[in-house]
Amino acid sequence: MPATIPAIVFIGGGPRTAGVLERIAANRPDVFTGPLQIHVVEPHIPGSGRIWRYHQDPGLLLNSMAADITMFTDQSVECAGPAAPGPGLAEWAAGVLDASIIDVPDFPQPLWQQLRTLTGTTFPTRQLQSQYLEWFFRRASRSLGRSVTVHRTTAVGITAQEGGGHHVELANGRTLHADIVVTALGHTDSRPDAISARFSDFAARHGGYHAAPSYTTDVDYSPIAAGQDVIVAGMGLAFVDLLVLLMEGRGGRFQETDDGGLRYLPSGREPRLWAGSRRGVPYHSKISAALRGLAPGPLRFFTADAVEALLAQHGELDFRQHLWPLIAKEAGYYYYRELLTGSPERGAMGWDSFAARYTGLDWYSGERTDLVAAAVPDAGLHLDLERLDRPFAGLRFDGHRAVQEAVAGYIEQDLALRDSRDHPETLALFLALLHVYMEVGRVVQPERLNARSQQVIHGWWHGFFSFVDSGPPPHRLRQMLALHRAGLLQFLGPGLEVTPDEASGTFRATSRQSDVTVSAKALIEARLPSTSVARSLNPVLASLHESGLGSEQRLLTSDGIHSTGKLLVSAEHRLVGADGQAQATLFGIGPGTSGWGAGAFARPNTNAAPFRENDALARTILGVSRDIAARPSATVISEPTTPEPAAAGKN
Template structure:
């Protein structure tokens, strides 16, 4: 390779890399139009990668409607680079059908059927989404001419070179020279933590079954027998996928009933699942209603100006004390605006009157509670974010049946609120949380948050947002109810505790709020593995950590040092090494990094955070490539600490 051509190696070729490639192509004319050699290392099909690959159960769905999915940086995105509009999933499907989009493979018949049946409100299969993502990758790569080479293999390690740059070792025996490396690994596997490792050891010793946290579709469930009792810890999206694989995936089917519900017809091969979690309930259903009231405008309370005012008042910010009250007030503003303007028959006050008084009171104040009570006579319509987050807090159940009835009623009520046209205020709340979630990383400087708040953002805030906004299609909740009526799904309740009993060789699950206790020889931890660079099973992450080129984000709090497990990156996505220095030519992006993280694709026209990040990263990478081309090896000079300051609350592994 001629020395004048800058080499960029992307490790990971999923949708995040595809998005950055598209932004590199869009920004090249302005930032650096010189020659590039781009390598993408991805063992799966590039574009979809591992998580969105075609090769998974055809019954697995996205939890987003087709109209809410795009990979394109449209005009709403606030970024330095040019917009590049293009079709979202719905538009792409229409283009394939009318042959205005022809650069697609010869799809199998079931995908053609899905394309024909697809509407904007369809929850598409992951198989169909894989084809959209792969098409987008091919399009982005083509826009870079002959610059892109894909290596269908795994990267094993990254080593610095004395003369500048790095070597990337591949599992196929090749070694790539890289002037710039971008790790975009998405979700990766980790060795189990101590608790899960103990469960696995227990199951092995007693001849039982344990599935540690993993990607549901990658777990072997064949040892689970028909009729076997199985404890399931977790009721999020991984649990939803588990139901698909262990019920319909084993030959059962659902049929419609006369009352609009579902009936499950078992195959006889299904196990019986006992499911619980911290909340004791599944994620909220996606929403079917459309807004009827005033259209939402810009955020009113969680704004750049409001955060700047807080920054001027405080040396550092606390998420719970300073930011959450603004977020809650913003959520309430969206919610009550829709309720009062879209459903005036439920209101006792004009919106303009309410809004003027609402702007003057704090969310956590008696004045706000009194105002809501005066404006909305039905207390069942009052927004209670704490109850939304923990619906069974403080509730004691008399026993098994009372718990079953309570959880089933909760799911029925959730469907009544969110899967009907009668409660568009639930959509307004959804949109408020979505917009705030996308804004937090833009308006809040991470270095001005205390360490405890960074833990809260990566933990509780992300979990709460996912619980409310990233739930399953409503049909999945109807299926849960049908499985419950069929006796194949029982609920364990909130505050789930799992222990082991050596005397009986069984796992034991209990809920302190219900007294329900179940013993079984099988346990499934239905959740993704916790991010951990130190325990990572990904060879590149292990190489970065062991070699000191990368480290885990660690937070220094009043009660000690705590690790988030995430790969530490600077605000510009440079990897931060074990000495706390930001590396000039090593970058990291995605959910496994300490960046804010906001997915890889998004709803159109929402100024989506991942697209803003992709554009900024692409321009940074092009700028480094330009400097290398102009200065030669000297531009690699190991660190970028003069230009990029790691967050004070984040320290290396020491």
């Protein structure tokens, strides 16, 4: 009786699946060398998937520089599998240009121009990134021989089979047998929550316009008329994309002025946007400075040993009470080390003396505050993480003009600090938070935190990190100021509240910190939809939820049971069913799962968390495959399919 050839089905073929495939290939010699059948189900081109697909507005950019993007598990990654170095985006572009990399499609001329002008400090277009990701997927697929079959369709359901394994139903009518299923769905859509559904119903009844949370480039903005007032709730990355689509995307353009400023030349087709959010300001700019002081080195305070000591003392940890003070102290250590060693003229104390005293002090102690005041005379250079998080906390604005001046002034100050070579301490802070963000999932397991803390990590901590570290290129903030001066972008301030007004048939936007009220027929919620397995529009997630094969993460806190909306997975990324048991052969990875999550690609040489996760998952999958292959089988149960080339090009 022949041995079973394990069949692995990946649902979703974006960069996360590509990363796991690369790790499966790298780990096969060590774990399982037998044959595999690997199916990747992806309606878009595999590698880039939906979010990074080529066919989107050419003005949309990444919020990372080319030198900070790689898909390769380099030597810095601490994992059981072998490193497999390869070119990051910048090196890949250079290789395409000098023909040392030739396994690429025939690019259209605009992409060749982007390749020729790309440098390590360029913020590349998503179109160019799509080609790098698709190239990486093809490379990973080839490394697995003829094992990989791509199905350019959508998975619509998963059902368990008697005797083991699952059936994966596809929208094209086929059914795949799967011994192992991996859901790697990335960002998915959900039915609107109660508030958004109310907004949509209101707009429909009153002839208005409402865009519920969604991936910005997938929304139809054509009903918005030229000159129309539009309330925008949210000032994060979705808001940045929205400005591109509704301003330059409608024919306007930016022009450099003689004094080095920026002017917006409207086409006349643009609407007028009124933007606000909880903080009332956009995400912080990416940073132009380079470190001048001592090299950062490893984390000193937020470490596995420190967390173990806290666990030994408390048993269960609270993020705010136990972990955040360590994170804040780590951020301060990075920040003041760069300030005092890279710009010693700004300090009144040597770094060695400062560090010796700082190490023994709690972040929230008066002694630490006094030490900083003595070492750094300019109070404007003191690191205040609470003010960083809520820059307008406690302020009251006297009218519309005061709000405009405050938000515009905040953006200008942010650019002065972060788009300047004079403040490398902002880069040190960026690196500290990035390092901690990548380490959280490794130094503390979710089950060792109380339920409230898991909510905080998925909510506030992720939001704070994104606000400080995942902001747009600096020129996007300059463009915001130019649009503001052109009268096309007005600011609503912090504490934004939007309510439908039945009497007028308009949406009303107010700020809790000012008396400004704006009414408009159109409302855009500029953010991705909140993850919700129960409300998911993805048929596979709906199928998992309805069948009980998967479940939504629910947390019991002192004020009741709360759902994070995320697909619940174990520490090994196994789906946890409605019965509370981890599924042996069903796995989930990515931002929609209860795992900590850390993106799909990363900065080179940073021991990146997604690469560590990819490696561990690949080894788990191979171990399960080895056990499956050891079982004798009279037949190999897998529907014959017509292979589709894994190296498929653009649509």
